[in-house]
Amino acid sequence: MKNIDSEKWMDDVLGSMEGSKTVAPSRDLFANIQSRIEAREVRVIPFPQRIMGIAAAVLLLSLNIFAMNAYGFFENDSAAIVSNESSETTELISDFKIYE
Amino acid sequence: MLQAVATGNASAFRELYDLCAPQVYNLALSYTQEEQSAEEITQDVFTIIFKKAGTFKGNAAVRTWIYRITVNTSLNFIKKKKRSSWLSIGAVKQETADFVHPGVILENREHAAMLYRVIETLPVQQKTAFILSFIEELPRQEVADIMDTSLKAVESLLQRAKKNLREKLASQYPNRRKNKNNLSK
Numbered sequence: 199m200k201n202i203d204s205e206k207w208m209d210d211v212l213g214s215m216e217g218s219k220t221v222a223p224s225r226d227l228f229a230n231i232q233s234r235i236e237a238r239e240v241r242v243i244p245f246p247q248r249i250m251g252i253a254a255a256v257l258l259l260s261l262n263i264f265a266m267n268a269y270g271f272f273e274n275d276s277a278a279i280v281s282n283e284s285s286e287t288t289e290l291i292s293d294f295k296i297y298e
Numbered sequence: 299m300l301q302a303v304a305t306g307n308a309s310a311f312r313e314l315y316d317l318c319a320p321q322v323y324n325l326a327l328s329y330t331q332e333e334q335s336a337e338e339i340t341q342d343v344f345t346i347i348f349k350k351a352g353t354f355k356g357n358a359a360v361r362t363w364i365y366r367i368t369v370n371t372s373l374n375f376i377k378k379k380k381r382s383s384w385l386s387i388g389a390v391k392q393e394t395a396d397f398v399h400p401g402v403i404l405e406n407r408e409h410a411a412m413l414y415r416v417i418e419t420l421p422v423q424q425k426t427a428f429i430l431s432f433i434e435e436l437p438r439q440e441v442a443d444i445m446d447t448s449l450k451a452v453e454s455l456l457q458r459a460k461k462n463l464r465e466k467l468a469s470q471y472p473n474r475r476k477n478k479n480n481l482s483k
Contacts, residue, residue, distance in 0.1 A: 204471045207471060208463075208464055208467045210409050211409045211412050211413050211416075211467055212413065212432070212460065212464075212467075214406040214409035214412075214413050215399065215410055215433045216435075217403055218402045218410070220320045220401060221324055221400045223320070223336070227319070227337055228312065228315055228319070230341055231340075231341050231344045231348075232308075234341060234345055235349075238349075
């Protein structure tokens with residue numbers, strides 16, 4: 199008897215959503231969705247603007263490379279630079295012998 | 299209608315919303331068992347629909363496509379929520395009351411609350427198949443299309459879901475009898 203009772207109860211529970219009504223969301227939800235979509239559209243950078251940004255970055259980078267090249271940054275004479283520096287240091291030290 | 303939405307037609311989008319929002323909201327409600335979370339999911343789903351309307355290829359029905367987006371968004375939402383509750387160290391765990399679906403028939407309220415409590419214990423695939431078939435009352439083939447699986451696989455998921463639910467309910471039954479006896483005294 200208990201078994202029949204429990205089986206019936208389980209069937210009732212499993213079928214308890216039968217015939218239930220579809221519930222609608224709150225009325226202001228559509229307005230919220232619209233404002234969210236609009237906010238997203240505002241944030242999107244238009245394509246020509248994006249192209250201009252990329253072009254400016256490329257121009258700046260190439261000017262920097264040109265300037266570095268002009269000042270010999272890429273020349274491989276680091277040894278010469280070191281020797282120049284050492285001779286300058288020697289000179290400076292000899293200059294400090296003011297009591298000679 | 300979806301093509302019009304893809305071009306940014308606001309009135310077509312409103313029409314689509316009026317047509318589908320209740321289904322989206324109810325499905326999200328079955329997953330989250332919280333009205334506020336279901337509304338958040340509905341917002342996310344319609345934002346995705348607006349954004350991706352142009353990518354809809356027409357291989358499936360629009361309703362199937364929207365249901366699929368809703369299922370995925372709901373599952374992601376639940377995953378995120380679980381992750382954030384793990385991260386909130388020291389937060390006091392709140393006891394949540396039984397969820398009562400607002401659309402349920404009055405005499406079924408107690409049973410429906412019990413049903414939602416045990417649905418929570420099902421694995422994700424079984425839960426999805428059960429909700430779509432027995433709560434949303436969709437045809438099995440549509441459930442299979444939404445879940446991107448075969449009809450046979452859906453039948454098998456439903457069988458296992460029912461078996462699991464019955465096992466859980468069987469363990470709840472003595473408590474239910476006790477509660478009923480206490481109330482009648």
